[in-house]
Amino acid sequence: MGIEFRxxxxxxxxxxxxxxxxxxxxxxxxxxxxxxxxxxGKTTSLRMINRMIEPTAGTVLLDGQDIxxxxxxxxxxxxxxxxxxxxxxxHRTVLGNVATVPLLSGWDRRKARQRAAxxxxxxxxxxxxxxxYPAQLSGGQQQRVGVARALAADAPVLLMDEPFSxxxxxxxxxxxxxxxxxxxxxxxxxxxxxxxxxxxxxLGDKVAVLRVGGRLAQYGxxxxxxxxxxxxxxxxxxxxxxxxxxxxFLSAEGVRVEDVPTIRVGSAPDVVEPHWRLAVNDEGEPRGxxxxxxxxxGELAESDLVAGGSLYRQGDPIRGALDAALSSPxxxxxxxxxxxxxxxxxxxxxxxxxxxxxxxxxxxA
Amino acid sequence: xxxxxxxxxxDPANWQGTDGVPARVLQHAGYVALALLIAAAIAxxxxxxxxxxxxxxxxxxxxxxxxxxxxxxxxxxxLFLLFTDSFVAAxxxxxxxxxxxxxxxxxxxxxxxxxDVVDAAEGMGMRGGQRxxxxxxxxxxxxxxxxxxxxxxxxVATAAVAAYVGLGGLGRYLFDGLANFDYGEVTAGAILTxxxxxxxxxxxxxxxxxxxPKGVRIATAGRRAAGPAATxxxxx
Amino acid sequence: xxxxDELSRFxxxxxxxxxxxxxxxxxxxxxxxxxxxxxxxxIAAGWLGRGRRRVRGVLFxxxxxxxxxxxLALFMVIPGIxxxxxxxxxxxxxxxxxxxxxxxxxxxxxxxxxxxxxVVASATALGYRPARRFFAVELPLAVPVLAAGVRVASxxxxxxxxxxxxxxxGGLGVLFTDGFQRVYFAPIVVGIVLTLLxxxxxxxxxxxxxxxxxxxxxxxxGKAEVSAA
Numbered sequence: 001m002g003i004e005f006r007x008x009x010x011x012x013x014x015x016x017x018x019x020x021x022x023x024x025x026x027x028x029x030x031x032x033x034x035x036x037x038x039x040x041g042k043t044t045s046l047r048m049i050n051r052m053i054e055p056t057a058g059t060v061l062l063d064g065q066d067i068x069x070x071x072x073x074x075x076x077x078x079x080x081x082x083x084x085x086x087x088x089x090x091h092r093t094v095l096g097n098v099a100t101v102p103l104l105s106g107w108d109r110r111k112a113r114q115r116a117a118x119x120x121x122x123x124x125x126x127x128x129x130x131x132x133y134p135a136q137l138s139g140g141q142q143q144r145v146g147v148a149r150a151l152a153a154d155a156p157v158l159l160m161d162e163p164f165s166x167x168x169x170x171x172x173x174x175x176x177x178x179x180x181x182x183x184x185x186x187x188x189x190x191x192x193x194x195x196x197x198x199x200x201x202x203l204g205d206k207v208a209v210l211r212v213g214g215r216l217a218q219y220g221x222x223x224x225x226x227x228x229x230x231x232x233x234x235x236x237x238x239x240x241x242x243x244x245x246x247x248x249f250l251s252a253e254g255v256r257v258e259d260v261p262t263i264r265v266g267s268a269p270d271v272v273e274p275h276w277r278l279a280v281n282d283e284g285e286p287r288g289x290x291x292x293x294x295x296x297x298g299e300l301a302e303s304d305l306v307a308g309g310s311l312y313r314q315g316d317p318i319r320g321a322l323d324a325a326l327s328s329p330x331x332x333x334x335x336x337x338x339x340x341x342x343x344x345x346x347x348x349x350x351x352x353x354x355x356x357x358x359x360x361x362x363x364x365a
Numbered sequence: 366x367x368x369x370x371x372x373x374x375x376d377p378a379n380w381q382g383t384d385g386v387p388a389r390v391l392q393h394a395g396y397v398a399l400a401l402l403i404a405a406a407i408a409x410x411x412x413x414x415x416x417x418x419x420x421x422x423x424x425x426x427x428x429x430x431x432x433x434x435x436x437x438x439x440x441x442x443x444l445f446l447l448f449t450d451s452f453v454a455a456x457x458x459x460x461x462x463x464x465x466x467x468x469x470x471x472x473x474x475x476x477x478x479x480x481d482v483v484d485a486a487e488g489m490g491m492r493g494g495q496r497x498x499x500x501x502x503x504x505x506x507x508x509x510x511x512x513x514x515x516x517x518x519x520x521v522a523t524a525a526v527a528a529y530v531g532l533g534g535l536g537r538y539l540f541d542g543l544a545n546f547d548y549g550e551v552t553a554g555a556i557l558t559x560x561x562x563x564x565x566x567x568x569x570x571x572x573x574x575x576x577x578p579k580g581v582r583i584a585t586a587g588r589r590a591a592g593p594a595a596t597x598x599x600x601x
Numbered sequence: 602x603x604x605x606d607e608l609s610r611f612x613x614x615x616x617x618x619x620x621x622x623x624x625x626x627x628x629x630x631x632x633x634x635x636x637x638x639x640x641x642x643x644i645a646a647g648w649l650g651r652g653r654r655r656v657r658g659v660l661f662x663x664x665x666x667x668x669x670x671x672x673l674a675l676f677m678v679i680p681g682i683x684x685x686x687x688x689x690x691x692x693x694x695x696x697x698x699x700x701x702x703x704x705x706x707x708x709x710x711x712x713x714x715x716x717x718x719x720v721v722a723s724a725t726a727l728g729y730r731p732a733r734r735f736f737a738v739e740l741p742l743a744v745p746v747l748a749a750g751v752r753v754a755s756x757x758x759x760x761x762x763x764x765x766x767x768x769x770x771g772g773l774g775v776l777f778t779d780g781f782q783r784v785y786f787a788p789i790v791v792g793i794v795l796t797l798l799x800x801x802x803x804x805x806x807x808x809x810x811x812x813x814x815x816x817x818x819x820x821x822x823g824k825a826e827v828s829a830a
Contacts, residue, residue: 052487081485087485089485090581091503367681370681433757434800435796436761436762436773526673530781548680552680554677555675563669
């Protein structure tokens with residue numbers, strides 16, 4: 001179900017313009033991220049989709065229909081809504097929270113609760129959390145319940161207003177992964193608001209960069225915005241590292257994976273060798289590096305090893321390959337297959353050669 | 366004092382008829398209940414309105430403070446001279462003094478509801494009335510009932526004072542006893558009044574416990590505890 | 602005769618004015634003395650109960666219970682306990698001291714327990730002995746809450762002193778019994794107005810006192826307003 005903003009403006013009585021003549025089409029089944037500094041009108045734009053805020057001029061169309069033609073409460077029951085602190089109802093159990101919209105829409109109690117229980121599983125929460133109250137959950141769990149609650153009515157559209165910004169970075173990344181996994185399965189039309197450009201790039205099929213005063217600065221794919229920012233504002237907002245970030249959209253095709261001498265943990269190395277050796281376990285998974293000229297008494301233990309760098313999974317964008325090479329103590333980035341088995345190494349030098357030779361190049365200005 | 370008190374309490378005549386302890390206790394509790402109902406009927410809707418719309422909050426807080434400073438005896442005697450009827454004067458006085466605590470509790474309760482929660486309820490398609498009754502009121506209930514509890518204490522005390530202008534109830538023992546220099550009666554009346562207040566307070570505390578939704582209780586307890594109740598999960 | 606005529610005739614008499622002034626002064630000491638006693642007792646209770654869960658529990662239950670007792674009943678039970686005469690103004694002073702203490706115990710204990718442990722630890726490290734540390738470090742940090750409680754107690758005390766007139770003590774309450782017995786509005790209205798004014802003036806003085814006692818906390822009320830908005 002697509003969403004279209006047509007010349008939408010929101011002006012407050014005190015003269016502040018929150019959104020200025022916004023025209024934008026959100027395509028069906030995609031994640032569109034509205035990103036920008038505070039005061040850029042991203043949340044206002046989002047809240048105009050479910051009529052929490054009414055525009056002063058222009059039209060918002062949902063599936064080709066002017067949303068002003070629907071009763072706001074009914075409209076909202078058909079649009080999932082997730083906010084920063086989840087906004088869970090403290091006096092209702094987790095199941096009660098998730099079942100809210102189905103019950104409002106007139107489902108019978110049993111069906112609503114059953115649906116709620118299914119959704120807990122969908123968002124990766126154990127079923128026994130259903131009887132708990134929000135105050136008994138961690139921040140990350142609360143956000144998951146918030147997402148489950150928004151999915152409950154099976155709404156084709158999901159509005160998410162900085163849903164992950166109040167949780168710590170590790171939990172946030174888990175929630176982002178989960179959202180992408182869910183989206184791959186459910187194919188909702190998601191409008192997502194954030195001030196974090198990394199989150200926007202990670203999640204968005206399309207990214208809309210808004211500037212203070214509520215004007216759309218640029219609208220395009222994340223790769224587009226990173227490589228060809230339209231002006232200094234967008235270039236400044238996507239940040240200094242955008243060249244490096246742009247590697248996230250470059251394929252690693254052409255990077256040659258080289259063989260590397262390996263040694264099995266638990267075996268007894270009887271020769272001293274003058275180069276780095278990659279230690280692997282019985283399953284062939286990398287465990288660390290054995291430095292050149294090391295001697296080992298008896299069997300090779302993990303304590304004899306130098307910890308390895310990040311691993312590069314074959315097929316991922318080239319950013320991962322470069323990072324693996326740069327973070328490895330041996331200067332050799334370990335390449336693994338889908339199952340996590342080490343299949344070889346890459347060097348930073350080779351990766352850079354491929355990047356430089358790439359027809360699209362990287363970065364913009 | 367103690368022998369006089371024992372004499373009074375052990376005299377069966379003081380436990381029977383319209384002047385007897387059971388009748389006076391019921392009368393006193395009756396005034397409190399009636400005034401409480403009227404006060405709540407005024408204060409709860411007003412508090413919900415002000416808490417919900419935030420309109421008139423300054424006036425409300427200011428007048429609440431002024432009424433708290435109002436001397437009960439002054440109010441009751443003034444109203445008696447105005448209406449020349451003990452019951453009417455006392456009832457109006459009780460209502461005037463019962464309204465501010467309930468109003469303050471209701472207003473504070475509604476105001477304390479997390480804005481995100483109300484926002485989420487609206488975004489999920491709850492209408493104004495559904496938001497108020499299903500979300501805001503249940504969450505505000507502990508503070509609303511706290512206001513009712515304060516009002517009851519105020520009402521029990523004021524009803525005793527109002528016996529001065531001729532109201533019935535336990536206050537009668539205090540003034541009749543003083544007039545007749547029967548200090549046993551005065552002391553007995555004072556103890557009975559104190560007991561009534563304590564018992565009513567316990568009853569409302571029990572009602573409060575029973576009516577407050579469990580999730581709200583847990584949330585309040587969690588906030589009071591030193592650290593966050595739940596530890597952050599790791600999703601790495 | 603209009604009420605204003607009645608009022609000007611009532612206040613026209615020099616005797617009446619002198620009497621009202623005497624009532625007002627009585628009212629002040631009957632209301633404010635318990636405020637001082639109550640604050641001292643609450644601080645003492647704080648010293649006793651700080652950090653001790655069971656003592657705290659007992660103090661909380663006791664103060665809740667005492668605060669529940671209606672004023673008139675309390676004033677009339679006290680003679681039976683401490684052996685004063687029924688009409689003694691000591692009953693009012695003791696009764697209001699009980700209320701003030703009961704009202705202040707909880708906030709004082711909460712405030713003392715809220716003093717950050719690192720502050721107490723660094724005071725100890727500087728060489729303060731426990732008693733001196735309590736008055737030099739912990740108590741000053743509890744002043745803002747104590748002051749808030751004292752303000753509530755002062756309003757309530759000033760209002761309750763009038764009830765004492767029913768057992769024959771002085772104060773502005775005398776104007777109410779007088780007006781009632783003579784079916785005369787003027788003294789009642791004067792009494793109510795003076796009580797409200799007194800409460801207001803004392804409150805303003807307490808705010809000023811609190812500010813002078815806690816110069817480091819001056820930004821706090823502003824901050825509170827911002828977060829409340």
